[in-house]
Every structure is written in C-alpha cells, then in structure tokens.
Amino acid sequence: MSAGLHSLALIGRDTKIAADFFRECVMDRLTEMEAFATVVDQGGFTDAAKKMGISKSAVSKHVSSLEARLGARLLNRTTRRVSPTEIGLAYYDRARRVLNDAGEADALVTSMQSAPAGLLRISVATDFGVNHLSPVLGEFLKDFPEVNVTMELANRYVELISEGFDMAIRVGELEDSSLRARKIADTTRRMVGSPDYFERYGRPKRIDDLNNHKLLHYSRQSSGNVWKIPAPSGELRQIRTAGWLSVNDGQSLLNAAISGLGIAYLPSFLYADALEQGLVEEAIPDLPADIQGIYAVYPPGRFTQPKVRAFIDFLVQAFANKGPDAW
Known part of the structure; x- marks a missing residue:
C-alpha cells in the first residue's frame, strides 16, 4: 500500500472511531438521564x-455514572x-x-412512515358536504382502503x-385560533335572486335598497338575520331584515331564490x-x-395523524382548480 493510501486508510479508520465514540457518548448520556428520571418518577431504584x-444494579450504575460526570449529588x-x-x-x-x-421524535418518524389507517371522523356543513365533499369521497377511499370515514353533515359548530x-x-x-388549519379553496359570497323576482320587485341599486326587498336567511346563525356586506368604500355594512323565509340549509335557500x-x-x-344557467342573477x-x-x-399537536394528513392532502388536490367563483 502506498503512503498516500495508507494515510487515507488511517484517516478513514480514525473518523469511524470518532463517530462511534460520539454515538456511544450520546447514547450513554441518554441512558443515564433516563435511569435518573425514572428513579425520580418511580420513587426508587x-x-x-x-x-x-433492567437490573437494579444497572440502574444504580447509570445514576452513579451521571453524578460522577456532573460532579454533583442528584439523589438523597x-x-x-x-x-x-x-x-437533582x-x-x-x-x-x-x-x-x-426524544420520544416524540421517535414517534413522529414512526407515525409519518405508517400507512393511513383507522376511523376518520369528519364534521362538515351540510351545503359543502352534500354538494362537493360527498362526490369525491369515493376516490379517497379507493386510494386509502385502510381508512374508514364517518362524516357528520351538520350546520353547527x-x-x-x-x-x-x-x-x-x-x-x-x-373562530378557534387554537386549532391548526389548512386552506383547501376559496369561495365568494354574493346576493342572488331569480330574473322573475327582479322583474316583479325591481333590482336594488345600493345596499340600503335591500331594506325594501324580501330577503332569505339562514336560521340559527349567531348573528341572527344580519347580512355583513362589503360596501364600495371598503367598509362592512350590516343589513338586518326579517325576510320571508329562514331555513338552516343553503340548498333550500338557493331553491327558494x-x-x-x-x-x-x-x-x-x-x-x-x-x-351560469341563468336561474339566478x-x-x-x-x-x-x-x-x-x-x-x-384539526386539533393541535406536534405531528398530524397519517389518516388526517392524507385526507387533507387529498382535499387540497381535489379542489385545486376550484374557487373563488369557479365551482
């Protein structure tokens, strides 16, 4: 072997020895810390x-080694x-x-490598669930056959x-800032009515004109029969009228319009x-x-369950070309 190759071999050997020594030191420290913490948690060796x-003598040895390394007595x-x-x-x-x-880091790796599986419980407003989520659920279940979905359609928080x-x-x-959130699409809210309605009652030209029209409301809203409408000035105007009909279902309101x-x-x-079909304007x-x-x-936490992460990723892709008006 030439001098150069011999030197490289020595360097490689020394690097491996140093890496092994570092790894052993880290592992020894974690083991010592775990032994000490467990003694405190359990109240004895x-x-x-x-x-x-492990044996009682092994636990005692780890704690004694920790105290010697730190130069301090940690336990009475x-x-x-x-x-x-x-x-101590x-x-x-x-x-x-x-x-x-360290435990959470291990759990994170294990979780992220696990295939999505188990029961996934979802809450969604009836309007969006019936019209847009239900039609795409089948595709998700085909992609992830180990996941079972229970979806509750309800217009409540x-x-x-x-x-x-x-x-x-x-x-x-x-409303709840403690939850984690990911946007999947945008939607636009607009006031709509049928051509027949506008022919009979006229078309409002300004927000104030709505006070003279028949309005259709969502029932059970925390704000009551109040519409918050962006004005041309940028301010948010509030319109409150009793209206002809209140119902807790958006599709029913659309049908009424x-x-x-x-x-x-x-x-x-x-x-x-x-x-688009000209049924409303x-x-x-x-x-x-x-x-x-x-x-x-979804609830806060250090990492997201695979079934939740997979479903959210699926929704983002499924609605990538939707909104704000293109639905």
Missing part, C-alpha cells in the same frame, strides 16, 4: 428497574426512600424535557376534541351552476366580492 426492564438515598436533591430536581426538569422530545372528531371543514373566518321568493346571500359553491353586481376561505381544521 427497584421500581425504576422494573419500569426500564435512605433505607426507606429516594428523593431528588435541589440540584432542577436537572430532572430539563432531563425529562429532553427525554420527552362542533367541538373537535370533546366530541371526538379528527377534523372539520369550515367556511369563513376561523330560484323560485322567485326573494334574495339569498350564498357562497359560490352553491349558486355557481344556477348563475346577482342582485348588486358592482359590489366588491366577499371572498372567504374554506379550511380543513
């Missing part, structure tokens, strides 16, 4: 040994009990944090965690086809568009 699945040992010293208690807080982070839902699809401003019963304030994912076309996001929301 015997129960800690059972918890870790008596014949009856073991308790952390003041320094401070060290325990940091050590437990490191061990928890659900508490995801307390009611046991994995995720929900919500339209408009998100098509029948000439009045003006409805609806999202584009409901009225788009009717508008915009009440005041010159008003600014009221664009709202459609979001997948």
Whole structure:
C-alpha cells in the first residue's frame, strides 16, 4: 500500500472511531438521564428497574455514572426512600424535557412512515358536504382502503376534541385560533335572486335598497338575520331584515331564490351552476366580492395523524382548480 493510501486508510479508520465514540457518548448520556428520571418518577431504584426492564444494579450504575460526570449529588438515598436533591430536581426538569422530545421524535418518524389507517371522523356543513365533499369521497377511499370515514353533515359548530372528531371543514373566518388549519379553496359570497323576482320587485341599486326587498336567511346563525356586506368604500355594512323565509340549509335557500321568493346571500359553491344557467342573477353586481376561505381544521399537536394528513392532502388536490367563483 502506498503512503498516500495508507494515510487515507488511517484517516478513514480514525473518523469511524470518532463517530462511534460520539454515538456511544450520546447514547450513554441518554441512558443515564433516563435511569435518573425514572428513579425520580418511580420513587426508587427497584421500581425504576422494573419500569426500564433492567437490573437494579444497572440502574444504580447509570445514576452513579451521571453524578460522577456532573460532579454533583442528584439523589438523597435512605433505607426507606429516594428523593431528588435541589440540584437533582432542577436537572430532572430539563432531563425529562429532553427525554420527552426524544420520544416524540421517535414517534413522529414512526407515525409519518405508517400507512393511513383507522376511523376518520369528519364534521362538515351540510351545503359543502352534500354538494362537493360527498362526490369525491369515493376516490379517497379507493386510494386509502385502510381508512374508514364517518362524516357528520351538520350546520353547527362542533367541538373537535370533546366530541371526538379528527377534523372539520369550515367556511369563513376561523373562530378557534387554537386549532391548526389548512386552506383547501376559496369561495365568494354574493346576493342572488331569480330574473322573475327582479322583474316583479325591481333590482336594488345600493345596499340600503335591500331594506325594501324580501330577503332569505339562514336560521340559527349567531348573528341572527344580519347580512355583513362589503360596501364600495371598503367598509362592512350590516343589513338586518326579517325576510320571508329562514331555513338552516343553503340548498333550500338557493331553491327558494330560484323560485322567485326573494334574495339569498350564498357562497359560490352553491349558486355557481344556477348563475351560469341563468336561474339566478346577482342582485348588486358592482359590489366588491366577499371572498372567504374554506379550511380543513384539526386539533393541535406536534405531528398530524397519517389518516388526517392524507385526507387533507387529498382535499387540497381535489379542489385545486376550484374557487373563488369557479365551482
């Protein structure tokens, strides 16, 4: 072997030795920290040994090695009990944090490599669920046969965690900032009525003119029969009238508008086809568009379950070419 190759071989060997030494040091430190933290958690060496699945003498050796390396006594040992010293208690807080982070890192890798499976519980408003989510669900289930979906169609605000839902699809401003959210599309809200209605009652030219028209409302809204409409000036105007009809279903409001019963304030994912077919027209076309996001929301956490992540990715792709008006 030439001198140059011999030198490279030595360098390679030394690098491997250094890497192995570093890895062993890190592992030794984590093992020592785990032994110490488990002793504190369990209140003694015997129960800690059972918890870790090693001998009592091994646990004692790890803790003694940790104390020697740190140059401090971490535990008060008596014949009856073991308790952390003041320094030991401070060290325990940091050590437990490191061990928890390491455990979550392992769980994250395992979770992200797992195939989506299990029961996926979804909450979605009836309007969007019936018209747009239901038609694409079959494709998702074919792609992920190990996932079972339970979808609740309801025009109410659900508490995801307390009611046991994995995720929900919500339209408009998100009220609960503690939830994680990902936008899947945009929709536009506009006031629409039938050509027959406008022929009989005239077309409003300004927002104030709506007070003289028959309005169709969503029932059970927290704001009551109030429409918040963007004005040409940029301000948000509020219009409150009793109207002819209130119902907790957007499709029913659209049907009522098509029948000439009045003006409805609806999202584009409901009225788009009717508008294109000439069944309804915009009440005041010159008003600014009221664009709202459609979001997948799910509980907070360090990582997302594979079944939830897969479904959200699917929705983003399925509705990539939708909105704000193109529905």
